Amino acid sequence: xxxxxxxxSMDCAEGRAANLPCNHSxxxxxxxxxxxxxxxxxxxQYIIHGLKNNETNEMASLIITEDRKSSTLILPHATLRDTxxxxxxxxxxxxxxxxxxxxxxxxxxxx
Amino acid sequence: KAGVTQTPRYLIKTRGQQVTLSCSPxxxxxxxxxxxxxxGQGLQxxxxxxxxxxxxxGNFPGRFSGxxxxxxxxxxxxxxxxxxxxxxxxxxxxxxxxxxxxxGPGTRLLVL
Numbered sequence: 178x179x180x181x182x183x184x185x186s187m188d189c190a191e192g193r194a195a196n197l198p199c200n201h202s203x204x205x206x207x208x209x210x211x212x213x214x215x216x217x218x219x220x221x222q223y224i225i226h227g228l229k230n231n232e233t234n235e236m237a238s239l240i241i242t243e244d245r246k247s248s249t250l251i252l253p254h255a256t257l258r259d260t261x262x263x264x265x266x267x268x269x270x271x272x273x274x275x276x277x278x279x280x281x282x283x284x285x286x287x288x
Numbered sequence: 289k290a291g292v293t294q295t296p297r298y299l300i301k302t303r304g305q306q307v308t309l310s311c312s313p314x315x316x317x318x319x320x321x322x323x324x325x326x327x328g329q330g331l332q333x334x335x336x337x338x339x340x341x342x343x344x345x346g347n348f349p350g351r352f353s354g355x356x357x358x359x360x361x362x363x364x365x366x367x368x369x370x371x372x373x374x375x376x377x378x379x380x381x382x383x384x385x386x387x388x389x390x391x392g393p394g395t396r397l398l399v400l
Contacts, residue, residue: 220391274386
């Protein structure tokens with residue numbers, strides 16, 4: 178079962194930072210937090226993942242709270258092409274090492 | 289590197305028929321997972337293969353089966369198709385089990 182909760186939908190103005198929250202209060206110490214996104218009818222796209230430390234790559238930044246109970250995915254300058262469903266996933270032995278995709282957050286970037 | 293490829297991309301079948309979908313993972317990836325995505329149920333895990341062995345299986349009936357070949361390519365089969373099997377079937381590959389998965393474009397199956 179999914180161990181994360183996310184808001185159903187969010188809007189963001191084009192050019193602004195999009196901050197997508199994820200709650201994973203029951204995550205265990207060895208479970209990674211993964212983020213994927215899915216643009217309509219395409220395969221999910223890997224964005225970023227982390228364990229304890231904040232992570233940044235060319236697509237986004239991942240901020241994980243010190244207690245690891247929540248995290249935030251940051252798209253620094255949202256574009257219309259970032260409109261998608263974003264999934265936050267906890268991966269580890271407690272989840273059978275399987276990716277459980279919940280309902281995600283539908284992000285709409287507004288011109 | 290080439291990404292994950294899936295064939296065919298689109299398929300129309302009738303109830304009672306069977307179907308085989310194919311997935312070629314990223315070169316060097318040894319783990320392949322399959323998912324079913326429907327509007328009502330979202331993305332659901334079907335099964336995962338690593339080194340030609342099924343490692344994990346989701347909660348799907350026995351009509352859904354799969355296999356992996358020595359070159360890591362994988363196929364999934366659905367027998368006795370039902371209308372509810374209409375879905376987007378996604379394949380993902382990773383270097384090892386429980387590592388970052390990279391998805392293919394999917395096969396869209398319509399059962400009439």
